Amino acid sequence: MSTPALDATLAPAAGAADAATPGTARARTTAGLRGWAVRLGSLAVVVALWQWLTATDARVGLRFDRLPSPTEVAAEFGRQLGTGVYYLDLAQSMIRILTGFALAAVAGIALGVLVARSRWIGDLLLPPIEVVRPIPAIALVPIAILVFPTDEQGIVFITFAAAFFPIMVSTRHAVRALPTLWEDAVRTMGGGRAHVLWNVVLPGTLPGVFGGLSVGMGVAWICVISAEMISGEFGVGYRTWHAYTVVDYPAVLVGMASIGVLGWVTSASIELLGRRLTRWLPRGEGSAR
Amino acid sequence: MSAPAAEAARVDAGLAIRLEGVSLGYGPHAVLDDLNLDIAPGEILVIVGPSGSGKSTVLRAIAGLLTPRAGRVLAEGVPVTGPSPDRAMVFQDDALLPWRTVRRNVELPLRIRGVPKRERRTAAESWIARVGLAGCEDRLPRELSGGMRQRVQLARSLAGTPRAVLMDEPFGALDAQTRGEMQRLLLDVLRDTLATVVFVTHDVDEALLLADRVVVLGRGGIGCVLSVPDPRTPDIDRAGLRARIIEEL
Known part of the structure; x- marks a missing residue:
């Protein structure tokens, strides 16, 4: 889904090639257009199939007679766009995930670096972390309800717990895999721990850290939606589950689609930021500049 | 920053480096034992040796990146306990x-x-x-x-x-032509500095081109230390010295 960004970075390169070899560049543009046509066509076929199956109330092993059709879902989506509650739910879920995720990013990166750089801190902090790690964050819901005074804090905690582990673990591995050469170079310039941390460890581990951030964002969405379904009073997850309990299936699908779009937007932002910050990585030709 | 010229000269002057009974290695195995070497301020000292002779290890010890198992490294009479900006390092590649x-x-x-x-x-x-x-x-x-x-x-x-520049096979990964260019550039640049240079290479010709003195490092430690007469003067036949070094290796 990140192709638009990729094409945007490719565009200048393609333009430069245009002057040298117009034939190949034009061929590439035509191939690109054909690619887009195929992708859009593929989506259209799926939607059309869905429409046909639901309109004809097909029962072919799977039952499509109760599933809302795309037109019903679109109508419901149009209706919800006109209500204030829809935007309130979106905002609520976004605030929850961004708070939990930001806390997880800071704590995950800091702890990942600490336990990888200091054996002592590793011995001290890793045992409790390793014991909690295999527990799926969503299974922490009872604890969250018991420990936190408000549901809101509990939901943010669940989101935090979900995103924290992948971020911490990838940071730890990235720090361990860092070549010692860069650190040696900075030390022979008279750089101390802080210089090594700031000039070598943090920038050098960014590619690995961003891997963790992407995974973390994915699981954070799973958990924030689940937590909202269990204990929220607002939010896309709560609204979707609520629609299900009152048998409003088109609204359930609108909720699902909204979650999908939000998830995609946040993941794409992380991806884009990661590319921006790790532009120094050796990559394939073309996307380099 | 208007320090008296005399002081500026003193600060910029090359570093005297001394290795006293230094034993080096990683883990339980010693790579080199009982090394003794005096490096004069401002000289270009080239350490030549086959791969695995521990020449880079010596350089890391002088840089302060590796603590000797025994003996000590002195910079201007002061024991080296860690890296210092006084002793800059040039690595082989990708540093x-x-x-x-x-x-x-x-x-x-x-x-x-x-x-x-x-x-x-x-x-x-x-x-x-x-x-x-x-x-x-x-x-x-x-x-x-x-x-x-x-x-x-x-x-x-x-x-x-820096007052000393430690170079660890800096041109080892380059093709012959680029290496020649880099050697000329290095000589050109070093002419203006008073820094002591310790240069590690496995290339005997490179050693003879750059050095005031050549240290030949064999499997058992320092084989010999040879002074190069009229160092860095082109068109001098150094075949005798070259043969001597190759014999020692």
């Missing part, structure tokens, strides 16, 4: 920070020392020009050839005005 541009790589030692932004920018630019890379300031290391990257490393190590 530039890949996320920093040429300019920001060269500025790094000055930044670590707390030199104000304007000053370090001027210093970095003049060093980049000095190694023939003017115009490449904003490029990233991955956009440079191997030879250009080593030029940047040279500029970076000298920008910090």
Whole structure:
């Protein structure tokens, strides 16, 4: 889904090639257009199939007679766009995930670096972390309800717990895999721990850290939606589950689609930021500049 | 910064380095035992040895990156306990920070020392020009050839005005033609500095081209120390010395 960004970075390169070899560049543009046509066509076929199956109330092993059709879902989506509650739910879920995720990013990166750089801190902090790690964050819901005074804090905690582990673990591995050469170079310039941390460890581990951030964002969405379904009073997850309990299936699908779009937007932002910050990585030709 | 000229000269002068009964190694195995060596201020000392002889290890010990198992390394009579900006190091390859541009790589030692932004920018630019890379300031290391990257490393190590430059096979990964260019550039640049240079290589001709003195490092430690008569003078036949070194290796 990140192709638009990729094409945007490719565009200048393609333009430069245009002057040298117009034939190949034009061929590439035509191939690109054909690619887009195929992708859009593929989506259209799926939607059309869905429409046909639901309109004809097909029962072919799977039952499509109760599933809302795309037109019903679109109508419901149009209706919800006109209500204030829809935007309130979106905002609520976004605030929850961004708070939990930001806390997880800071704590995950800091702890990942600490336990990888200091054996002592590793011995001290890793045992409790390793014991909690295999527990799926969503299974922490009872604890969250018991420990936190408000549901809101509990939901943010669940989101935090979900995103924290992948971020911490990838940071730890990235720090361990860092070549010692860069650190040696900075030390022979008279750089101390802080210089090594700031000039070598943090920038050098960014590619690995961003891997963790992407995974973390994915699981954070799973958990924030689940937590909202269990204990929220607002939010896309709560609204979707609520629609299900009152048998409003088109609204359930609108909720699902909204979650999908939000998830995609946040993941794409992380991806884009990661590319921006790790532009120094050796990559394939073309996307380099 | 208007220190008296005499003091400036003293600070910039080359470092005297001394190895006293130094034993080096990683883990339980000693690579080298009981090394004794005196390196005079301002000289260019080249350590030649086959791979595995521990020549890089000696350099790391002088840099303070490796603590000797026994004996001590002295810089100006003071025991070396860790790295210092006085002893800059040039590595074989890929020691530039890949996320920093040429300019920001060269500025790094000055930044670590707390030199104000304007000053370090001027210093970095003049060093980049000095190694023939003017115009490449904003490029990233991955956009440079191997030879250009080593030029940047040279500029970076000298920008910090060290009193000793430790070079660990800096041209080992370059093709013959680029290596020749880099050797000429190095001699050219070093002419203006008083820094002591310890240069490690496995290439006997490179050693004879650069050195005041050549240390031959064999499996058992220092084989011999040879002075090069009329160092760095072109068109002198050094076949005798060359044969002597190869015999020692």
